Amino acid sequence: MTLKDKRIEWKARYDAWKESGQRVAEWCREQDINVNQMYYWVQRFKDDKISSEPDSTQWLTVQVDDDDPIPSGGSEPIFIHYGAISVEVRPGAHVGLLSDIIHVLRSQC
Template sequence: MKKTGLCTQWEARIKDYRASGLTAAKWCAENEVTTRQLWYWLRKFRDSKESSVRPPQWVEVNVDKPQENTESPLLVKVGAAVIEIRPGYNPTLLSDVVRTLQALC
């Protein structure tokens, strides 16, 4: 029997096996094939189906460069503590932190 004929025959057998609701051993005994043959063809068709799946496609991703802060931070020393201040800081928070640090020193 030619290879394509064998594949066609096993495709039909596997379809019948799945529709039967029988265990592999029971179905194989009724159809005069070994369970080893059944598992081989089940795996072969599963693997060929997976290999026929469309290959992955690449998707273009544009990544914006982060804005570089060219301004140097301002360092404030209160006792042993050093506070780094950058543009956009919260002045009220800074004032509260400095007062707290001064009270501890």
């Protein structure tokens, strides 16, 4: 994973933490994230002004497991629209992946 990929991933976590209103340690415990790593990135975002990078398309790597597929009631996909973003969810999609996508969208939009 490149440094840019790590910055994107940690920026999403940083934004989610800021939005939560929780203390860093409390949020990290709930998210199962190493608190020391989070403090490191919080400081980096404050010092480096990473959070003020110009808006551009950014991609976040998400691990996909085959556990917990979404039960399909039919064969048609559903579409989730959030602002200018649309996500197509097909029958049998992974619940964890969908949850991660929604989490990233909430923190980025």
